[in-house]
Amino acid sequence: MSDRENSLKPENAEPASLPTDTLAARRFMDIDWSCPWLAPLAERGERWRQAALVSYSAYLSALNADVHRDSRITGRGKPLSFIAQDDLPAGASYEGHIAGTGCVPTRHNLHDFFNGSIWFQYPRIKAALNSRQAAEIDVLGIGPTRGAARDALTLFDENAILFACADASLAAALRAFDWHTLLVEQRAAWGLRCEARIFGHALLEKLVAPYKACTGHAWIVDVEPAYFSATDDERRAILDHAVSERLNSEAISSRYFTPLPVLGVPGWWPENETPSFYDDPEVFRSGRRSRAQPAQ
Known part of the structure; x- marks a missing residue:
């Protein structure tokens, strides 16, 4: 059950x-x-x-x-x-x-x-x-x-963040837990070369009362640069099509996700305007293992 x-x-x-x-x-x-x-x-x-x-x-x-x-x-x-x-x-x-x-x-x-x-x-x-x-x-x-497959599907359904990205270096920084590069040095890239969209409904429920350690599981979606010139509805449609195609055709593993502390997303929380916000190893942790990656 x-x-x-x-x-x-x-x-x-x-x-x-x-x-x-x-x-x-x-x-x-x-x-x-x-x-x-x-x-x-x-x-x-x-x-x-x-x-x-x-x-x-x-x-x-x-x-x-x-x-x-x-x-x-x-x-x-x-x-x-x-x-x-x-x-x-x-x-x-x-x-x-x-x-x-x-x-x-x-x-x-x-x-x-x-x-x-x-x-x-x-x-x-x-x-x-x-x-x-x-x-x-x-x-x-x-x-x-x-079982492993249903666990991964449930994790996606409950806690996924769609990380749309047109810059391979930013996706690499996310996979490497390189928070300083992704969230401090490259803050200007957010909205232009990458963005986060919450999919998981359990994660949305948690974020009704947000807290610093609240973390989603990022699923990286490669997009073209033109994606960031599209309307909100068009972006959702692009992600909906691309991700559903992958889910319908590929195996899925929990190792394909990368943790992303939600309140660290640039522009999403006032306190993260100060770089020291990210100097919290209990939230912005270093990577502990290599992660297998799905085909993009």
Whole structure:
């Protein structure tokens, strides 16, 4: 059984109607759309948040209204929809149910709120991850552990940062944990030759209350220099296509990721304007091993 299935038992389920003075509702109120990592989600996200503050059913209705306007499909081509967590059949795997039915079991909380958001931001990547997860489950079933492939796919889904890069030296600095080069000496390169976009929905949930040690797993995506002249929508589409193609055609390993402390990204946190911000070995650690790399 997956970690998600273990955590989604009835004791964690939200009531059908959630009063606005509950802890869950207050967490929705903590979202600050001005944060650079949340701003791309703001237009749709604010509508969803307002619905979530009304009730669980209103929240699900808001998600499904957007699906109706902007259709999405899951890993096996099923039309996407969002259902209450309690509608997941007993014994069914979360990823397999999504692939087979198109229905995403969704709790009334921030974790699943951001999961739904990413289905709209990067639909091809989400579908590719779902397809790969379901295929692994078909072969190996659900057991006490996921196995290396599912672990890597889950890591991507929950904690990935897409590091778009048009300069091989910057990608090399990231892989080498060369934080001074990447984040201090080459600060001017950010937005012109490289950028970070958060994909992992668990990472987005953590960053509602950001802290210095919060770290994502960077997945390097080679892009052309023209990428940085494109609009935000065009950039997302480029990444969605490129990454989904790789996920559909290549093996994936947790060794293909490189840690990236989120608040160290230039322009994302006021304190990192001071170079001494990066002089914290507990956060900006040196590399401990060589890392295998996927084909780009």
